[in-house]
Amino acid sequence: MWIYEKKLQYPVRVSKCDPKLAKFLIEQYGGADGELAAALRYLNQRYSIPDKVIGLLTDIGTEEFAHLEMIATMVYKLTKDATPEQMKAAGLDGHFADHDNALSYHNAAGIPWTATYIQAKGDPIADLYEDIAAEEKARATYQWLIDITDDVDIQDALKFLREREIVHSLRFREAVEILKEHHSSKKVF
């Protein structure tokens, strides 16, 4: 069960009318290394992972939903007042034809989100390595998004999100160490 706080984890300001940026930001919304994939990946893996690290996956998975809201807010602010002409100019005409100004879980190239983006192997080491890789890929994506805009307010929020990826990666690597050193009892079968 979750408790919802009706505020963003970190404030999102958009200071430039630049609908085209929404097209790129959507990568972190419905892309392979995006926040939806991250949240669903961790919250799904936690069932079969050893007890010691379930709480970590719950906490990080939950935080990813908070990040998803931030990205959604950016995309929404950038597109909510865009005319069909502006959407067209931004390369979002295909999106407009299908969704008007609604958000949709797809990547920057318009490919819909798919469960094949996330993995649960059942092997704790393999699953945590997938999580570490996902965090590093998301960090890289945030870097390219910071590169592609000159809106300092958007950059500010993206820098916050990028830093969270760095912290999460470390936490997952700590989880690997916990599972490596865990010698509670001998294997039984």
Place this chain on the structure above:
Amino acid sequence: MDGQWRSHQPFRSPFDPCPPLPKAYVVPPNQYITYQPEGLKQFSPREALKHGTLWPDLYSPYEARYKRGSQA
């Protein structure tokens, strides 16, 4: 069994429908080597081929976990 296995016990509810299965996972030796040191002990060529590695320190055996026809 070798020392690469770690066992753990997931939370068990009094209302769980099935008898518990033992839970364990392997931590292969690559997890403890950041950068392979020089001069590690080596298998003979024939043994190396059989093990899939030249170095005993990197070897991780794996046997089927469930015996055919039995529950666990």
